[in-house]
Amino acid sequence: MTPIVQFRKFSVWYGDAPALQEISLDVQSHEILGIIGPAGGGKTSLLRSLNRMNDFDPRFRCDGVLQFQGVDLYRQPVDVAVLRRKMGMVFAVPIPLPGSILENLELGPRLDGRSERLDDRIETCLKAAYLWDEVKDRLNLAAQSLSGGQQQRLCLARSLMLQPDVLLLDEPCSGLDPISTAKIEEALQILKKDLTVILVTNNVMQASRVADRTAFFLQGKLIEVGQTQQIFVNPKETLTHEYISGRFG
Amino acid sequence: MSRWIKVIAAAFTSLTGLSCLVILAMVVIILGDIVIHGAPGVSWEFLSSAPKAGMTEGGIFPAIFGTVALVILMTIAVVPLGVAAAIYLQEYASQDSKLVHLVRLALQNLAGVPAIVFGLFGLGLFVEFAGGSIDALFFGGKLTFGQPCIFWAALTLAVLTLPTVVVATEESLRAVPRSYREAAYALGATRWQVVRYVVLPQSISGILTGTILAISRGAGEVAPIMFTGAAYFLPHLPTKLNDQFMELGYHVYVMATQSPDVEKTKPVLYSTVFVLLAVTFLLNFAAVLIRSRIRRRLRST
Numbered sequence: 001m002t003p004i005v006q007f008r009k010f011s012v013w014y015g016d017a018p019a020l021q022e023i024s025l026d027v028q029s030h031e032i033l034g035i036i037g038p039a040g041g042g043k044t045s046l047l048r049s050l051n052r053m054n055d056f057d058p059r060f061r062c063d064g065v066l067q068f069q070g071v072d073l074y075r076q077p078v079d080v081a082v083l084r085r086k087m088g089m090v091f092a093v094p095i096p097l098p099g100s101i102l103e104n105l106e107l108g109p110r111l112d113g114r115s116e117r118l119d120d121r122i123e124t125c126l127k128a129a130y131l132w133d134e135v136k137d138r139l140n141l142a143a144q145s146l147s148g149g150q151q152q153r154l155c156l157a158r159s160l161m162l163q164p165d166v167l168l169l170d171e172p173c174s175g176l177d178p179i180s181t182a183k184i185e186e187a188l189q190i191l192k193k194d195l196t197v198i199l200v201t202n203n204v205m206q207a208s209r210v211a212d213r214t215a216f217f218l219q220g221k222l223i224e225v226g227q228t229q230q231i232f233v234n235p236k237e238t239l240t241h242e243y244i245s246g247r248f249g
Numbered sequence: 250m251s252r253w254i255k256v257i258a259a260a261f262t263s264l265t266g267l268s269c270l271v272i273l274a275m276v277v278i279i280l281g282d283i284v285i286h287g288a289p290g291v292s293w294e295f296l297s298s299a300p301k302a303g304m305t306e307g308g309i310f311p312a313i314f315g316t317v318a319l320v321i322l323m324t325i326a327v328v329p330l331g332v333a334a335a336i337y338l339q340e341y342a343s344q345d346s347k348l349v350h351l352v353r354l355a356l357q358n359l360a361g362v363p364a365i366v367f368g369l370f371g372l373g374l375f376v377e378f379a380g381g382s383i384d385a386l387f388f389g390g391k392l393t394f395g396q397p398c399i400f401w402a403a404l405t406l407a408v409l410t411l412p413t414v415v416v417a418t419e420e421s422l423r424a425v426p427r428s429y430r431e432a433a434y435a436l437g438a439t440r441w442q443v444v445r446y447v448v449l450p451q452s453i454s455g456i457l458t459g460t461i462l463a464i465s466r467g468a469g470e471v472a473p474i475m476f477t478g479a480a481y482f483l484p485h486l487p488t489k490l491n492d493q494f495m496e497l498g499y500h501v502y503v504m505a506t507q508s509p510d511v512e513k514t515k516p517v518l519y520s521t522v523f524v525l526l527a528v529t530f531l532l533n534f535a536a537v538l539i540r541s542r543i544r545r546r547l548r549s550t
Contacts, residue, residue, distance in 0.1 A: 051435065058343065085437035095432040098451060107446065108436040155432075162436065 002070070004029045004166065004196050005050065010064035012045050012220075014057060019045040021220045022064065027166075032188055032197040034211025034228065036204055037243065041217040043200040047168045049073075050198070051087040052080050069165070085112060088159025092171040094151035096143035101135055104143045104154060108162045121161060128191060129157035130183040149180025156184065160191070167191065169199045173206065185210050204244050208232050216240045280526075287523030290516050296524070300482060300517075309521050314486050315399070315479075315494035316468060316528055322403035323410065323467045328460055330407070331414030338415075339422040340444050360412035364472035371405030371477040372397070393491055400490035402478030409473050410463035417462060421455020422448060457540040461533055468529040471498040481507070497525040 003026035012020040020042040027033050035043050045054070052073065054060040066073045073083070085108070097104055105122050122139075126132035131153040135141070143154055152172060159167060169188075173181040188197055188210055201207050207214045208228060215225035216239070224237045235241045242248055294308055301307030334352070342349045380395035387393075394400070425448050433447045471479075479499040487494040501521050508514040 053431065053435065056431075056434075081437045081439050084435055089435040091428070091432070091435075093428065095428045097429055097432060097447060107433070111433075111436055111438045111442050111446070158436065 001029065003027055004069060005198075006065070006067040007046075008065040008067075010049070010066050011062060012042070012049055012054070013059075013061045014045075015059040018220050020049070020062075023222050025215060025222055025225060027196060027198060029196050030192050030194075031212045032192050032199055032210055034207030034214040035198065035200045035217060036202075036207045036214060037217035037223075038248070039202070040219070042220040043217055044170055045220075046217070047089070047170050047198065047200055050166070050168060051084045051089055052078070053084075053089070055080065081111075085162045086164050087166045087168055088162050088164035089168040090152070090155050090159055090170065090172045092174050094148055094155050094175075096146065096151045096154055099143060100140045101143050101146070101154060102139040104158050105161050108158060112162075118161070121163075125157040125160040128160055128187055129153040130187050131157055149176045149183075152176055152180065153184060153187075156187065165195055167195055167197045169197065169201075171200055171202055174202060181206070204246075216243060218243070283519065283523050283526065286516070287519035287521075290520035291523060295520060299484070309495075309497065309500060309517075309524060311483060311486055312495040312497045312500040312521070313524060313528060316497045316525070317532070318487060319399060319403055319406065319474070319478075319494065319496060320464055320468050320532055322399065323406040324460060324464060326404055326407035327410050327414050327463055327467075328456075331411050331459070331463075332418050332456055334411075335415045335418035335422060336444060336448075339419050340440070340448065356412045356415055359408070360416075364409065364470050365475075367405055367409045367473040368476045371401055371408070371473060375401040375404055376477055396491070397476060397478040397480075397493060398491040399478050399487050399494045402474040402494070405473045405477045406467045406470060409470065410467050413463045413466060414456075414459045417459025418452070418456045421452035421458070424455065425451045454540050454544050457536060457543065461536040461540070464532050464536055465529060468532055469498060469525075471496075471502050474499060475502075497521060497528060501525060 005027035007023045007025040009022045009024055010020060011018065011022055023042075023046070035046065037043055048054045049062060049066060050068065050073070054062075062074055065075075068083070068087075071078065097107065099107075102122070105125065106118060109118055109121075123132060123136075126135065131150060134150060135146070135154075143151065146154060152175075156172070167188075173184055176184070185206065188199070191197065192212075199207070199211060211228045213225060214228045214231045216223045216231065216235075216237075218239060224231065224235060224240045226236070231240060232244060235244065296308060296313065297310050298308035299311050300309065338349055338352060376395065376397055380393075380398075380401060384390060384393050384395040429447050429451065430443050433443045438446065474496060478493055479496045480493040481495075481503050483493060483495055485492075501518060504514045504518045504521065505511070
């Protein structure tokens with residue numbers, strides 16, 4: 001099966017500072033790829049290259065190939081709005097937009113020009129994000145009045161409303177309590193039936209719990225990628241071993 | 250030594266406190282004087298009729314009407330232009346482009362230009378050049394827009410208040426968190442959609458604050474309208490854009506300087522100043538009301 005995302009010698013710079021160096025990596029459909037590594041390793045740069053959120057940084061520059069569904073994102077013409085609808089993104093900090101829960105969920109489809117009622121999809125997405133039971137009676141409540149954990153699950157549901165092919169998660173549980181974290185992790189296991197997940201996490205244990213495969217990034221280089229179990233039990237590289245056993249990072 | 254420190258501290262405290270008292274006293278004296286001398290002369294007849302007997306009798310209705318019409322026209326002109334410019338500067342233009350620096354510099358300079366210069370500028374650019382050209386092109390040279398009128402006066406005031414609106418709008422756009430924009434972009438929003446659905450709803454109350462400031466400024470200015478449309482005395486109210494108009498501030502100026510009998514016009518003068526303040530306050534109040542309604546509507550959804 002052809003990978004849904006392919007990096008081939010893909011490099012990124014911000015100004016003169018390299019953020020990613022000659023990354024070659026495949027992401028398969030319906031897998032959860034965990035990305036671990038210390039801060040400044042290029043994890044977020046990788047995600048933001050995928051949905052082209054780096055476009056807003058005038059210092060951004062890249063080289064090599066990054067293909068998504070067979071399209072070279074930086075060499076072929078790409079409608080970034082369409083691309084971003086195919087790649088839902090959840091940020092490290094929950095960003096509920098002003099307005100109600102309902103308005104947050106409907107925003108994506110509305111921006112796509114859809115005006116019909118989306119009750120079924122809203123229910124499906126909220127259930128998928130394990131939030132439905134907590135908010136089903138108060139969808140008109142201001143999104144910003146939810147708790148942090150609820151807000152982040154709302155952001156996950158909001159991304160799912162786009163019916164994306166890929167979900168880009170940038171340390172989605174970094175500020176969350178263990179219960180909310182567990183709910184999001186459970187949600188991902190079910191979601192991967194329908195889509196592909198790229199999960200950047202600072203929490204090594206989270207990768208070991210959730211990811212099918214895990215990639216270890218250090219200072220902009222891909223050190224090692226493999227089945228999660230292999231990476232955690234029997235890493236090929238000493239650096240990987242040292243990182244997951246907590247010796248640096 | 251320590252006693253000296255205490256004395257200096259006490260002196261400094263009294264000095265700063267005294268400064269505040271002076272400010273308060275100024276406001277009380279000015280407003281008190283105007284209210285005491287002006288309020289008794291304000292009657293329904295004063296508010297609803299035209300000046301009579303060389304402005305020593307009668308009312309000031311045409312000037313009230315002219316002021317309100319002028320400020321409304323000015324607002325219609327300045328708000329869309331100023332808001333659009335601010336959106337471009339803040340949301341579209343690259344922040345280190347030469348154009349952005351140039352426009353910001355121009356706005357700062359515009360804010361520092363004396364009001365009387367705007368008056369002369371309005372006369373030259375709007376009345377003579379723009380108005381004259383319109384007459385030559387569309388009215389066969391017949392004097393229609395090539396004369397001072399409420400339209401040109403409103404546009405002149407709009408230029409005067411433009412920096413206020415642009416700066417206030419830019420401030421409120423800047424206050425919208427970057428993360429909101431990113432979240433919207435990540436949902437597939439185009440730049441225009443980010444502005445329309447995320448940035449503008451968040452900054453609307455700041456934009457209206459800028460509008461209120463512009464109204465306060467515009468309603469009180471006399472110099473910019475002296476040559477561009479305000480009239481000494483008119484038997485009719487302005488009904489067309491190219492009519493001249495009476496205006497409260499200008500009316501005050503005329504009564505204080507041009508009246509044949511200054512002593513006799515004094516009570517009318519006081520009452521007119523009182524009404525000018527009241528009208529400015531009411532225009533402000535209306536804008537504040539609109540702003541709080543919009544805020545409430547945004548919060549309830």
